[in-house]
Amino acid sequence: MPDRSPNVLICSCEDTMPLDVDAIEKGCGAKAATMTAHALCRAELDKFRSAVAGVDPLVVGCTQEAPLFSEIAGSGTRDIKYVNIRETAGWSQDAKTAGPKMAALIAAAAEPVPDIAFVQFNSEGVVLIYGCDEQAIEAGRLLKDHLDVTVLIRPPAEVMPPPVTDFPVVQGVIRSAKGHLGAFELTVDDYAQPVPSSRGALRFGASRDGAVSRCDLILDLSGGEPLFTAADLREGSLRADPRDNAGVLRAVLKARDLVGSFDKPRYIAFTADICAHARSNIVGCHRCLDLCPTGAIAPAGNHVVIDAHICAGCGQCAAACPTGAAGYALPPADVLMRKLRTLLLSYREAGGRNPIVLIHDAEHGTPLIHALARFGDGLPANVLPLEVNEVTQVGLEAIAASFAYGACAMRFLVREKPRHDIAGLAKTLTLAEPILSGLGFGTQRAGRIATDDPDVLGATLRQIESGDGAQQPASFVPVGGKREAMRLALRELHRAAPAPVDVVALPDGAPFGAIEINVEGCTLCLSCVSACPTGALSDNPERPMLRFTEDACVQCGLCKATCPEKVISLMPRLDFRAATATARVLKEEEPFECIRCGKPFGVRSTIERVTAKLSGKHWMFENSASRLALLRMCEDCRVIAITEQEFDPHAAPPRPKPRTSEDYLRERQEPPGAGKTDG
Numbered sequence: 001m002p003d004r005s006p007n008v009l010i011c012s013c014e015d016t017m018p019l020d021v022d023a024i025e026k027g028c029g030a031k032a033a034t035m036t037a038h039a040l041c042r043a044e045l046d047k048f049r050s051a052v053a054g055v056d057p058l059v060v061g062c063t064q065e066a067p068l069f070s071e072i073a074g075s076g077t078r079d080i081k082y083v084n085i086r087e088t089a090g091w092s093q094d095a096k097t098a099g100p101k102m103a104a105l106i107a108a109a110a111e112p113v114p115d116i117a118f119v120q121f122n123s124e125g126v127v128l129i130y131g132c133d134e135q136a137i138e139a140g141r142l143l144k145d146h147l148d149v150t151v152l153i154r155p156p157a158e159v160m161p162p163p164v165t166d167f168p169v170v171q172g173v174i175r176s177a178k179g180h181l182g183a184f185e186l187t188v189d190d191y192a193q194p195v196p197s198s199r200g201a202l203r204f205g206a207s208r209d210g211a212v213s214r215c216d217l218i219l220d221l222s223g224g225e226p227l228f229t230a231a232d233l234r235e236g237s238l239r240a241d242p243r244d245n246a247g248v249l250r251a252v253l254k255a256r257d258l259v260g261s262f263d264k265p266r267y268i269a270f271t272a273d274i275c276a277h278a279r280s281n282i283v284g285c286h287r288c289l290d291l292c293p294t295g296a297i298a299p300a301g302n303h304v305v306i307d308a309h310i311c312a313g314c315g316q317c318a319a320a321c322p323t324g325a326a327g328y329a330l331p332p333a334d335v336l337m338r339k340l341r342t343l344l345l346s347y348r349e350a351g352g353r354n355p356i357v358l359i360h361d362a363e364h365g366t367p368l369i370h371a372l373a374r375f376g377d378g379l380p381a382n383v384l385p386l387e388v389n390e391v392t393q394v395g396l397e398a399i400a401a402s403f404a405y406g407a408c409a410m411r412f413l414v415r416e417k418p419r420h421d422i423a424g425l426a427k428t429l430t431l432a433e434p435i436l437s438g439l440g441f442g443t444q445r446a447g448r449i450a451t452d453d454p455d456v457l458g459a460t461l462r463q464i465e466s467g468d469g470a471q472q473p474a475s476f477v478p479v480g481g482k483r484e485a486m487r488l489a490l491r492e493l494h495r496a497a498p499a500p501v502d503v504v505a506l507p508d509g510a511p512f513g514a515i516e517i518n519v520e521g522c523t524l525c526l527s528c529v530s531a532c533p534t535g536a537l538s539d540n541p542e543r544p545m546l547r548f549t550e551d552a553c554v555q556c557g558l559c560k561a562t563c564p565e566k567v568i569s570l571m572p573r574l575d576f577r578a579a580t581a582t583a584r585v586l587k588e589e590e591p592f593e594c595i596r597c598g599k600p601f602g603v604r605s606t607i608e609r610v611t612a613k614l615s616g617k618h619w620m621f622e623n624s625a626s627r628l629a630l631l632r633m634c635e636d637c638r639v640i641a642i643t644e645q646e647f648d649p650h651a652a653p654p655r656p657k658p659r660t661s662e663d664y665l666r667e668r669q670e671p672p673g674a675g676k677t678d679g
Contacts (some may be wrong), residue, residue, distance in 0.1 A: 005029035006110045009051045010061035010085065011040035012101070017090025020099025027103025027350030028059075028110075042063035045072070050162025059110050060104070061085040083109035083641060087370045088385050091399025092378025100352030104384055107346035111339045116329050118263040119308045121181040121235060122365055123216040125259040128186065130174060132157050135242050137254050140167050140222060146256045146451075147217070153202075154222055161198040169194055171204040172211065177227040179220070180309040181258065186213045198432070219255050221248060230293040230420045233312035235264065245275075265330050268306050275303035275325040276533040276556040284533070284558030287509070288317035288326055293420035302533075314416040316424030322511030322554035323534060324482035328393045334485045336388070337401045337478040343384055344405040345475060348546035354466040357402050358385045359394055360413040364452075368413065372454035380517040383461050387453075392425045396511075397486035399432045399446050405495040406473030408466045410446040418450075435490075435574060440499025442467040444493060470496035487551070487579060494576045503575045510572040513555045515548060516568035522546070522587050524603050528559035528568060538583060544603040545588045545591065550578040594634040596641070 010030055012019050015038060025034050035051060037044045040062060044562040048069055048495045051058055057079040060069060066082040073080055083105050089098040125147040129136050131214040140149045149167040152174070153159060162169065172188035179185050191211035192204035226235045236258060277284040279302055288297050288304060296310035297317060306317070306326065318328035327333060340357070347355050358379070360366065369385060372378055379385065388394065391412050400408050412429075415421060436445045445467055449460050474492040478485045494500050506512060510617060515537075523543045529537045536553035539545060560568045575581075591600035592607040594661055611631050630638050 006057035006059045006081070007051060007054065007063070007105055008034040008059050008485060009037070009040070009048065009108075010034065011037040011044075013062075013086055013090070014039055014199070017086060017095050018098075020077050020102065021092075023099030023350040024103045024106060025458060027100060027346035029616055030109050039433060042637060048072060052080065054078075057081070057110060058595075059083060059106050061106060081109045087373035088379060089381075091373040092381065094378070094381035097237060097381040100347050100350035101381055101384060103350035104177045104343045104347035104352065104355075107242070108339050108343040108386070111335075111342050114335060115120070116331075117266040119266050121262040121264065123182045123236065123258050123262070125217070126150075126215045127153055127217040127219055128184075128215040129214060129219045130154065130227075131242065132223065133242070134159055135248065137162065137169060139219060139248065140169075142252050143219075143256060143395060147259065148212075149580045150215070150360050152188065152213075154224070155204075156426055159202050160200075161194070161202045161380060169202065171207065175209075179236075180307075181262065182216045182233065184215050184218055184236065185210070186215070186218075188213055216588045216658050217255055217258055221251075223344055229295050230312065232419060233294050233314075235262075236311065237281050264309075265313065266307070267311050267315065267328065267330055269332070270306050271325050271327075272303040273325075273531070274323045275320065276554055276558065277304050278394050279533060279558050279562070282529075282531065282558060282561045283562060284556035285322060285554070287320040287322070291316040291320055291421075291424040294376065312420075313390055313393075314420060314422075314424075315483070316422075317388050318482070319393060319395035319428055320424050320511075321482070322556065324484075324486075330389045330393075333395060333397050333482040334478040334480065336394070336398055337485060337489065340398060340402050341405055341475070341477070343386060344402065344407060345471070345480035348406055348473065352382065354382050354408045354469070355406060356380070356383045356409045356411065356461065357407045358383050358411050358413060358461070359391055360385060360387055361389065362387055364415050365391075368452070368454050368457055372458050376455055376458050379458070380462055382466075387393070391532060392422050394425075394428070395482070395486070396428055396431055396435075397482060397489050399428070400435070400486070400489040400493045401478065403441060403539060404470060404474040404476075404489060404496050406470050406496075408445075408469040409464050411464070412446075412448045413459070414448055414450050416450050416452045419574065427509065434506055435493075435504055438501055439494065439497035440468060441497065468498045471498060472496055479530075486542045490574070490575065491579060500576075502577055503573055506572040506574055509555070511554050512574045512576070513553060513572035514550050515553065515559060515588050516571055517546070517570045518565075519587050521565045522568040523565060523606055524587060524589060525564060526550050527562050530560045532564040533558065540588075543588070543591050543600070546586045547583040548586050549583045550575055593618055594637050595629060595632045596637040597634065599634045599636075607632060658670055 008024060010019055020038055020565040021034050037047050040048055049072060052073045059081045061083055063082045077320060085102045085105055088105060089101045092098060094310050113292060127143060127147045129151045136151050140151045143149050143167050151169045154173055155171055155173050170193055172191040174189045175189045177186045188211040189209040190207045192207040195203040195205055216236045221242045223242045227241060228237055231237055231239050238251040240247040278284055293314060294310050294312050296307045297304050315328045317326045323400050341414055344355055366387060391414055399410060412425060432446045437443050448456060451457055474496050476488060476492050478488060524546060526539050529539050534552045534554055536549050537559055538547045555570050555572055557570060589603045592602045592604040593600050615628055630641055633641060
């Protein structure tokens, strides 16, 4: 809960749901003043006017009439939050025992939400309509008075020449497309201008490939393959099935309104310095690149770049990022965890038991919950719904925190047929499963509910077994970035677990683990140390040594890819002792002492091995002990010795005499068996 407990104003909605004031006051804090009403938005509207006249924060248990309440409240500085306790709690067959849930929902709604940054789109209304028949031209006629229209007809097509050229109609096939609202760039093949003398059907002149077209909007009525991956998530790209007249009309009306400046949240906050994508042109971590459905992420040297204009906010990159370089901003991970903390702690304070957290979005999950409340049995009293921007934004840190705070189960509500690939959520749940089961919480504690049917949702939630929750739920306050918050949540989860263990084996690709090296094959070249982006691998400036700090390792694989001897292997696991453990020495050797000044340098085994391999086997060291001694000197003494001996390190034996055509002709004339001249 925030520092100042809010006043609470709740309504029974004409006695269609019971209100447990005692439970709400327990869950929201002793200082919270709870006021009730029977018809707050109608006959008892003065109660709202009275409540809003104060200075303390206010939470109103109604979202249906929030526009009316906001109009009455005006544009003052009063902090007012609205929360739905009717469809989510009161309208249920378990309504009589839903008091703790109402308390939890009200308390969570009072949690402060940070401001977010926005990205801006600017559109001047230049639209390209891509089609294959008269329908594209008709769409152009509907838009010509509102937008700057160009129609691109995909061949072959039989369209009538327009009697008046109100807008250009050209021919072509879009080969590739990139960009976003206000900044699209298309490459068009078979591009051709119309012939003005076209009579029965529109004819086109000579065509060419590789034409470039730039526009603000794309209206795709071609019925072919989408121009973009996850095309429905690309701002400014509208697509409709040409056989669906209503769908085409909706797309035309939407295109008409896309003129001017528009804002969109900057969903991802990215910190390039801690990205573990690559080092020295060697790729390590590519989790975000594999998961982004819109293609908004691209490599950029040692890190990646995220195009905020293309990003649709699914959050899978942030959930999967092992270092926290990509962090979700709507809200940040620690803010979401604090909301979960308030939700679960308030529920427990109000007397609730066996809580199940239901993560859902507004576009799909909220209507489904409302339908279940209006036409079915409603949500069970122990199911705590939490609306987020995208279900796929939730990472392991939020799951670990939920169970540490006392959740018995956690479910993610998704569409039966998702709009885009949700492999990131599947990987997060695959990672959470061995951790939760290994710590004694049981199996299948966190999972998905993929349905578009409210009755299936209700039945599935009622079939979830309570399982073993935390014996002593945690109450920690998450702070810091994603990686820090995740470490804290996992430590608290381990502390509160029913059957804690020190080490849990994890699947490949997990962001935690150790590395193993073949000690015999390692030469302590330390290339892995320079490649490690998190400092998990380190050396000792005083002596040849390779050290490893498991708590910092994100299993990016850069050390394995960089190692010239290929002696490093990854071992994904979660060692709860790593947070307090010191750096572990993987390999250590004695340094070699300079034979001239005694200064330690290099690795003894390496110097001896190189000396043995070159002695008598290389022209530089065949007959000179002094030259061989240079290998046993430090860098300073080596320079001095070379100067004293006037040693030319680039001198080489005489090169063989070149062979000419005369040599070959002479050899042909010599009798068989005669000796050949030296070449």
